[in-house]
Amino acid sequence: MSTALVLFRRDLRLADNPALDAACAAHAQVLPVYVHAPDEDGAWPAGAATRWWLHHSLAALDHGLRRRQSGLHLRQGDTLQALRQLIALTGAGAVYWNRRYEPAAIARDTQLKSALRGQGIAVHSHGAALWCEPWQIATGQGQPYRVFTPYWRKLRAQLPAPAPLPEPVLPGWREPAGGLPLSALGLLPRVRWDGGLAQHWSPGEAGAAELLQIFADDAVHDYARGRDLPARHGTSRLSPHLHFGEISPRQIHARLERLASQADAARRPDIEPYLRELGWREFAHHLLYHFPATPTENFNPRFGALAWAAPDPAALARWQQGRTGIPLVDAGMRELWHSGWMHNRVRMIVASFLTKNLRQHWQHGARWFWDTLVDADLANNTMGWQWVAGCGADAAPYFRVFNPVTQARRFDPDGHYLRRWLPELADAPLALLHEPWKDPAQCRRRGYPAPMVELAASRQRALDAYAAIAR
Numbered sequence: 365m366s367t368a369l370v371l372f373r374r375d376l377r378l379a380d381n382p383a384l385d386a387a388c389a390a391h392a393q394v395l396p397v398y399v400h401a402p403d404e405d406g407a408w409p410a411g412a413a414t415r416w417w418l419h420h421s422l423a424a425l426d427h428g429l430r431r432r433q434s435g436l437h438l439r440q441g442d443t444l445q446a447l448r449q450l451i452a453l454t455g456a457g458a459v460y461w462n463r464r465y466e467p468a469a470i471a472r473d474t475q476l477k478s479a480l481r482g483q484g485i486a487v488h489s490h491g492a493a494l495w496c497e498p499w500q501i502a503t504g505q506g507q508p509y510r511v512f513t514p515y516w517r518k519l520r521a522q523l524p525a526p527a528p529l530p531e532p533v534l535p536g537w538r539e540p541a542g543g544l545p546l547s548a549l550g551l552l553p554r555v556r557w558d559g560g561l562a563q564h565w566s567p568g569e570a571g572a573a574e575l576l577q578i579f580a581d582d583a584v585h586d587y588a589r590g591r592d593l594p595a596r597h598g599t600s601r602l603s604p605h606l607h608f609g610e611i612s613p614r615q616i617h618a619r620l621e622r623l624a625s626q627a628d629a630a631r632r633p634d635i636e637p638y639l640r641e642l643g644w645r646e647f648a649h650h651l652l653y654h655f656p657a658t659p660t661e662n663f664n665p666r667f668g669a670l671a672w673a674a675p676d677p678a679a680l681a682r683w684q685q686g687r688t689g690i691p692l693v694d695a696g697m698r699e700l701w702h703s704g705w706m707h708n709r710v711r712m713i714v715a716s717f718l719t720k721n722l723r724q725h726w727q728h729g730a731r732w733f734w735d736t737l738v739d740a741d742l743a744n745n746t747m748g749w750q751w752v753a754g755c756g757a758d759a760a761p762y763f764r765v766f767n768p769v770t771q772a773r774r775f776d777p778d779g780h781y782l783r784r785w786l787p788e789l790a791d792a793p794l795a796l797l798h799e800p801w802k803d804p805a806q807c808r809r810r811g812y813p814a815p816m817v818e819l820a821a822s823r824q825r826a827l828d829a830y831a832a833i834a835r
């Protein structure tokens with residue numbers, strides 16, 4: 365009776381899971397496995413918030429498997445060694461997985477593949493996280509894209525991707541000895557700061573499906589406008605679920621297409637702007653795959669000459685803690701600390717403030733996001749930070765410095781978002797809320813900090829530094 369191992373990683377779902385589907389179709393016994401190997405993620409082992417998510421997502425996956433007379437076998441340590449032990453224990457002749465695209469994961473998977481094949485084990489890798497594999501889209505000259513719009517035009521023409529796969533029927537499993545309890549992976553924080561995360565999120569495939577349903581019922585109909593308003597639930601909030609592969613872009617696309625075709629003309633959602641955002645996610649993976657040094661190196665080498673300010677731990681700490689004295693920046697950083705997530709527009713504003721007004725290197729911000737975001741994702745985070753700093757592919761022009769006051773007036777005109785995250789200013793009149801420094805006495809009374817920099821002067825210093833390299 366043939367046995368296969370299915371190695372779960374960033375594909376923590378049962379439906380539309382090509383590796384699981386192929387293994388179940390071809391083998392009488394299938395053992396779902398997760399090997400916790402943070403050392404194999406190079407310089408980017410999961411941060412605190414994503415470890416929290418991973419714990420709960422693995423629990424949800426195991427629960428789903430057990431309801432289908434299967435289960436998730438947990439190990440930790442060297443992946444190759446763990447797989448070899450399991451092959452010896454089960455007699456498995458094949459290993460299946462879905463691909464990852466981070467440079468360290470690609471290097472590890474390449475080694476795994478050759479070592480396992482070398483001992484006569486069949487290895488099957490599948491694409492599950494993207495509409496299109498990064499190497500399937502190329503310019504007319506066969507080069508990777510560096511600009512989003514033509515990339516998106518090419519990718520859009522290839523959609524819809526193949527229909528999502530249904531959940532497979534799981535064949536029997538017999539769990540071998542040596543499996544660990546989930547708690548042994550030590551993913552949860554020892555000092556429990558994670559109450560806010562639990563309040564906001566339900567990791568796992570069911571939680572992802574529920575959020576998609578909520579989005580399809582409501583926010584998708586006004587996404588083009590609502591996506592920019594941080595006080596609203598105007599976006600899908602699916603990013604951590606996508607990162608962990610609890611839902612696939614194919615499933616999202618199929619659900620939204622069905623919705624659009626079923627709706628009457630008046631209620632037909634315009635799904636294009638939403639698909640385009642998923643297109644940015646694909647582009648980020650395309651960039652990371654083709655330019656694997658970009659998590660630590662500027663995409664645009666000219667920025668090597670930019671005169672960043674010297675690292676300033678005190679300034680960085682004020683930014684991290686949401687104590688800069690600039691309300692929209694502080695609201696965003698506190699939302700992040702409490703919930704593990706931040707609205708996209710606010711991410712751009714806090715990143716612009718750090719890299720331009722404070723002139724701190726974008727990597728300080730990227731590292732903090734890496735540790736605190738539940739959706740921390742090497743491809744999206746790298747592209748987001750480089751885009752804002754101006755050194756990325758198709759980046760915002762260097763002279764764009766977001767003005768947090770203008771942005772707050774435009775995208776949070778009633779101050780609901782600011783009041784929610786800044787209790788010191790919750791009952792302040794709107795004018796004070798947007799520019800509290802205009803009444804320092806009130807700010808002192810309320811315990812809200814004075815601004816750490818003056819916005820216009822710090823903007824000018826950034827422009828001067830950028831102008832030097834633009835020349």
Ligand SMILES: Cc1cc2nc3c(=O)[nH]c(=O)nc-3n(C[C@H](O)[C@H](O)[C@H](O)COP(=O)(O)OP(=O)(O)OC[C@H]3O[C@@H](n4cnc5c(N)ncnc54)[C@H](O)[C@@H]3O)c2cc1C
Nearest residue numbers: 599600601602603641642645708739740741744745748749
């Ligand atoms: C400085 C900075 C850092 C970022 N770091 C991350 C990160 O670590 N992980 C992450 O998933 N996203 C990151 N983003 C992109 C974006 O902010 C989030 O994907 C988005 O806010 C997630 O919310 P949502 O799921 O409601 O998005 P929606 O608006 O509902 O969009 C749907 C999906 O499209 C993708 N998407 C949307 N916008 C972008 C974008 N600009 N770039 C890439 N993919 C996008 C996400 O997977 C998202 O879940 C970053 C953006 C910036 C400016």
